[in-house]
Amino acid sequence: MTTQTTPAPPVPATQTSRERAGRLFQQHGALLVLAVLLVAGTVAFDSFTTPANLGNIATASSFLAIIAIGMTFVIISGGIDLSVGSLFVLGGVLAAYGSRYGAAVALALPLVVCGAFGLVQGLIIARTRMAPFIVTLAGLLAARGLMLSLTDEGATTYLVEDDLFARIGQGGVFDVGYPFFVMLLVLAVAAVFLQRTGFGQNVYAIGGNEDAAALMGVPVARTKVVVYLVSGLLAGLAGALNAARLSSGVTILGIGLELDVIAAVVIGGTLLTGGAGTLGGTIAGALLLGVIQNLINQVGGLTSSFQQVVSGAFLAVVVVTHRVLGRVREDT
Amino acid sequence: MSGSPVPGGPVLEADGALKVFPGVTALDRISFALGQGEVHALVGENGAGKSTLIKVLTGVYRLDAGEIRYRGERVEFASPLEAQRAGISTIYQEVNLVPQMSVARNLFLGREPRSRFGLIDFAGMRERASEILRGYGVRSDVRRPLGSLGLGAQQMVALARAVQADARVVIMDEPTSSLEPREVDKLFRTIAELKEQGRSVVYVSHRMEELYRLCDRVTVLRDGRVVHTGPLAELERLRLISLMLGRNLAEVAAEGLTKFGGRHHSHAAPVLRATGLSRRHVLDGVSLAVRPGEIVGLGGLLGSGRSETAKAIAGALPLDSGEVAVAEKPVPGGSVAAAIRAGINLLPEDRKAEGIIPTLSVRENIVLAALPRLSRAGIVSEGDVDRVVETFMRRLRIKAAGPGQRVAELSGGNQQKVLLARWMAMNPKVLLLDEPTRGIDVGAKAEVQTLIDELAKEGLAVLLISSDLEELVEGSDRVVVLRDGAVVGELSGAEVTEEKIMAAIAGENDD
Numbered sequence: 001m002t003t004q005t006t007p008a009p010p011v012p013a014t015q016t017s018r019e020r021a022g023r024l025f026q027q028h029g030a031l032l033v034l035a036v037l038l039v040a041g042t043v044a045f046d047s048f049t050t051p052a053n054l055g056n057i058a059t060a061s062s063f064l065a066i067i068a069i070g071m072t073f074v075i076i077s078g079g080i081d082l083s084v085g086s087l088f089v090l091g092g093v094l095a096a097y098g099s100r101y102g103a104a105v106a107l108a109l110p111l112v113v114c115g116a117f118g119l120v121q122g123l124i125i126a127r128t129r130m131a132p133f134i135v136t137l138a139g140l141l142a143a144r145g146l147m148l149s150l151t152d153e154g155a156t157t158y159l160v161e162d163d164l165f166a167r168i169g170q171g172g173v174f175d176v177g178y179p180f181f182v183m184l185l186v187l188a189v190a191a192v193f194l195q196r197t198g199f200g201q202n203v204y205a206i207g208g209n210e211d212a213a214a215l216m217g218v219p220v221a222r223t224k225v226v227v228y229l230v231s232g233l234l235a236g237l238a239g240a241l242n243a244a245r246l247s248s249g250v251t252i253l254g255i256g257l258e259l260d261v262i263a264a265v266v267i268g269g270t271l272l273t274g275g276a277g278t279l280g281g282t283i284a285g286a287l288l289l290g291v292i293q294n295l296i297n298q299v300g301g302l303t304s305s306f307q308q309v310v311s312g313a314f315l316a317v318v319v320v321t322h323r324v325l326g327r328v329r330e331d332t
Numbered sequence: 333m334s335g336s337p338v339p340g341g342p343v344l345e346a347d348g349a350l351k352v353f354p355g356v357t358a359l360d361r362i363s364f365a366l367g368q369g370e371v372h373a374l375v376g377e378n379g380a381g382k383s384t385l386i387k388v389l390t391g392v393y394r395l396d397a398g399e400i401r402y403r404g405e406r407v408e409f410a411s412p413l414e415a416q417r418a419g420i421s422t423i424y425q426e427v428n429l430v431p432q433m434s435v436a437r438n439l440f441l442g443r444e445p446r447s448r449f450g451l452i453d454f455a456g457m458r459e460r461a462s463e464i465l466r467g468y469g470v471r472s473d474v475r476r477p478l479g480s481l482g483l484g485a486q487q488m489v490a491l492a493r494a495v496q497a498d499a500r501v502v503i504m505d506e507p508t509s510s511l512e513p514r515e516v517d518k519l520f521r522t523i524a525e526l527k528e529q530g531r532s533v534v535y536v537s538h539r540m541e542e543l544y545r546l547c548d549r550v551t552v553l554r555d556g557r558v559v560h561t562g563p564l565a566e567l568e569r570l571r572l573i574s575l576m577l578g579r580n581l582a583e584v585a586a587e588g589l590t591k592f593g594g595r596h597h598s599h600a601a602p603v604l605r606a607t608g609l610s611r612r613h614v615l616d617g618v619s620l621a622v623r624p625g626e627i628v629g630l631g632g633l634l635g636s637g638r639s640e641t642a643k644a645i646a647g648a649l650p651l652d653s654g655e656v657a658v659a660e661k662p663v664p665g666g667s668v669a670a671a672i673r674a675g676i677n678l679l680p681e682d683r684k685a686e687g688i689i690p691t692l693s694v695r696e697n698i699v700l701a702a703l704p705r706l707s708r709a710g711i712v713s714e715g716d717v718d719r720v721v722e723t724f725m726r727r728l729r730i731k732a733a734g735p736g737q738r739v740a741e742l743s744g745g746n747q748q749k750v751l752l753a754r755w756m757a758m759n760p761k762v763l764l765l766d767e768p769t770r771g772i773d774v775g776a777k778a779e780v781q782t783l784i785d786e787l788a789k790e791g792l793a794v795l796l797i798s799s800d801l802e803e804l805v806e807g808s809d810r811v812v813v814l815r816d817g818a819v820v821g822e823l824s825g826a827e828v829t830e831e832k833i834m835a836a837i838a839g840e841n842d843d
């Protein structure tokens with residue numbers, strides 16, 4: 001074949017505006033809806049845009065947001081972590097129990113135990129290549145069992161006995177509680193790791209195509225272990241902060257929390273299939289759930305179960321939108 | 333085995349390498365030696381064990397027996413990462429890269445440029461990626477997801493990634509199968525540069541011209557054994573083919589290089605008629621007609637709209653305007669199911685992504701689409717299914733342990749035949765074949781070509797897309813040439829020659 005006579009074919013030079021719009025919506029859709037709801041809330045309720053109320057939303061959302069940060073790593077890597085709800089509760093109980101030995105123990109104990117849970121789950125997933133769904137479901141049950149045995153089947157509630165530790169959960173700057181600032185700190189560190197380090201690139205790569213990533217030399221097993229370790233640690237941290245805020249290790253809050261966390265991550269634009277997503281979106285997703293809950297409370301007369309109906313409907317809209325946008329991009 | 337000396341001393345060797353998969357001995361105690369600064373061709377039919385050899389050399393698979401030596405020392409790479417760190421870089425046959433990630437990230441994954449504090453310097457990374465890729469003729473925005481590029485451009489990114497300064501050995505498993513001529517040229521220049529720098533290359537390809545142009549020595553594999561190794565220039569082309577096929581020379585000579593018979597003449601009314609197929613930026617008023625018993629070729633470069641035309645006819649690409657009719661009856665657009673009902677079947681280009689379901693068995697893959705036809709009142713007749721599967725496995729000479737074997741375990745050529753069998757089981761009227769012989773070996777290629785010929789003789793209307801000009805010319809009764817999504821020429825009878833097609837592609841008769 002002579003190759004000299006063939007002209008260069010047209011090369012698509014840049015992204016089309018439609019592609020870009022699709023990506024923008026996927027990445028910032030949650031933020032957009034959040035802004036709309038904030039405006040709507042301001043217009044509808046006088047008591048909504050008060051510093052006290054907004055501070056309350058921010059603080060109340062930070063626990064979910066902290067766990068969701070870890071979950072974002074997990075989902076981008078192509079996995080799922082169902083154990084975080086149970087680890088959150090276990091973390092809270094351990095923190096309250098540990099507080100009798102001082103603030104340091106109250107903080108360290110849940111981190112060590114929940115981190116160990118995450119580590120073991122990660123090792124099992126990475127080594128045996130078992131489905132994360134199953135492994136973390138087992139983790140969910142094991143963590144719940146451990147929590148129940150520590151609390152005599154929920155009969156014993158440990159109270160936080162260290163004032164310093166309690167202040168981490170209850171204090172704040174103006175109307176915004178410290179947990180929100182802890183969340184911001186976690187977010188900043190996590191964002192640097194996810195976006196600006198080789199580890200972060202590896203997380204995206206194994207979520208995008210695990211086999212190809214392995215052939216490209218990505219340490220797949222190690223990356224997965226770290227991802228589940230981080231998720232466990234952050235669930236424990238959120239549990240500890242929550243215990244500090246409530247002054248006790250409450251055993252029933254947080255059951256089923258893993259589903260809210262996953263919802264926040266997906267609403268924030270992270271694809272459940274892995275390989276794509278942002279932490280900014282996740283935080284917007286978590287705040288969005290918080291705002292929805294708050295607005296429903298403002299309406300009054302509606303039970304908090306109704307919040308789940310709204311969040312659920314919203315999640316469905318987001319997933320369908322992803323699908324449609326995904327198709328647009330494949331077509332063009 | 334002929335024990336020719338390894339030039340420049342061996343860099344990478346396999347000695348007595350044994351690799352057994354359930355039911356298959358993929359490598360049967362073979363020895364292989366790659367010399368310093370040589371380009372070494374690794375050839376063999378599909379399923380001969382080439383990819384497996386590459387994978388045991390680079391730490392993807394562990395050997396069951398034997399050893400690997402690298403630079404004189406015994407090595408046991410536990411992962412591709414270790415092999416890469418040691419300086420062996422590989423373009424594997426299957427997907428190499430991560431489609432969702434940007435082009436730049438794919439290029440630099442694992443060795444991103446760092447700024448202060450050891451963080452990734454994205455601006456610098458994008459700049460360097462654009463610069464490097466321009467050298468490979470890839471001019472897309474490097475922030476685009478890799479998957480949005482054409483297969484050829486993706487392959488060039490894989491090449492750019494593999495050819496790193498620290499790579500002593502570069503292994504390429506069928507790198508040209510989705511490249512267009514311009515990209516192939518670049519690949520060859522890159523290989524020549526590697527050789528000049530004293531680096532070694534293992535090159536797997538089915539294309540004879542390429543092998544003779546590029547390679548110093550050759551190792552021929554057949555059924556997991558080495559049947560020949562030595563300098564390539566001393567080996568005649570026909571002899572090489574006969575070594576690969578295990579057939580004798582006279583047989584190969586008598587049958588020629590492609591397996592298409594004479595032309596089919598048909599004066600019947602066209603069974604497939606496509607009129608004015610248009611889609612913004614993709615297709616621009618493409619019209620064509622295919623008579624029963626006729627093979628119509630679609631010529632053009634990658635990206636000229638050939639695959640898109642086939643997809644549009646098969647209802648897999650929504651159109652802005654245009655009409656498809658089978659036997660003068662319009663087919664509702666944009667629906668694959670409607671097209672199949674009308675008798676139109678498409679063998680897609682990317683069989684891994686669009687056709688084969690690798691986790692299912694050969695049997696299930698074959699009857700997948702035909703199930704409604706093989707069932708009465710919703711109940712599938714196992715006996716009928718067995719009969720259909722057996723007929724097609726025999727007729728298409730599908731090499732598998734049995735109908736129950738998973739398709740993922742078959743070689744590329746056999747996967748392609750399974751797909752063909754699937755559509756033939758549907759009794760189609762129109763068959764659209766998008767690169768039916770790409771990436772499959774000489775033997776399987778000849779068989780597929782014979783089969784296409786037989787199908788046309790039986791009265792099927794065939795639309796054939798092929799980047800292999802020889803195949804297009806010998807196979808087609810007429811050729812419709814596309815450029816930038818529009819028909820720029822139609823050749824029939826004696827006009828169907830490689831020169832005329834290339835002239836039409838190049839637009840030489842425009843001015």
Ligand SMILES: Nc1ncnc2c1ncn2[C@@H]1O[C@H](COP(=O)(O)OP(=O)(O)O)[C@@H](O)[C@H]1O
Pocket residue numbers: 353354356357358376377378379380381382383384385741742743744
């Ligand atoms: N992962 C696997 N599991 C089972 N069988 C395999 C696997 N990979 C390859 N094989 C089998 O090993 C043989 C050699 O395959 P391969 O090395 O891919 O051949 P080639 O690259 O020469 O076409 C074939 O029979 C193939 O079916």
Ligand SMILES: [Mg+2]
Pocket residue numbers: 382383384425505
């Ligand atoms: Mg192969």
